[in-house]
Amino acid sequence: MPLNLPSTMTWEELGLLPDEIAGEIELWEGRVVWARRGPAEYQDCSNQLWTALRRCARADTQTGPENCWRVGTNTDIFLGPTTKDDYLTPDFLIYNCLKERFQDILAADVHLVGEVMSPSNTRRHIEAKKARYANAGIPWYWEVALGRGPQRTAVVSAYALETGHGRLPLRVTPLRSADYVLVDQWRSAPPGPDELEGGVDPGELPSDGIVFDFPFPINIPWSELEY
Secondary structure: OHHHHEEEEEEHOOOOHHHHHHHHHEEOOEEEEEEEOOOOHHHHHHHHHHHHHHHHHHHHOOOOOOOOOEEEEEEEOOOOOOOOOEEOOOOOOEEOOOOOOOOEEEEHHHEEEEEOOOOOOOOHHHHHHHHHEEEOOOEEEEEEEOOOOOOOOEEEEEEEEEOOOOOOOOOOOOOOOOOEEEEEEEEEEOOOOOHHHHOOOOOOOOOOEEOOOOOOOOEOOOHHHOO
């Protein structure tokens, strides 16, 4: 952790730090969590997804005034209704239109969050963050993996929130009250050798793009995610 920061802080104390430091911190129930941003390619990917999802959101909004969506990137989501000392910052998100400008975004407002996998993301950190999204009741979670080819969005995985659980052995209880289940996945190219070693089905074929119906109809060709 840089600058010998304390292990816990309040939102007010965080506001006293320089923007370039505060912008790379999340507060998890007041605990300081270093959330370093990825390389430029990962920011580019988030921005392209923002543009594509925003197009789809606007198209759905035109079908009826009750459908009002906002799409954002690197925007704080506050998990508690009364405190700002517990928040997460996804790479991209979809949330309800808010009544007023500059209003804080609460987890209850959010329909989808997404993370672009970066070398700075350890699997442990991502799983912990994913669990917090689930506990906050956010219905949809996406993960985006970039390929080793030049500027290519390789895999997008969609997860749905599962608040129940299947049958478990006697005296066994789930560790979490809510979790995400993989419900769809889109590939821009066949799995690479490193993925095949990890157990990916070699028969998986690339798709023409991302097609999904939640939280509104989403149709994004891979060409729209080039950068």
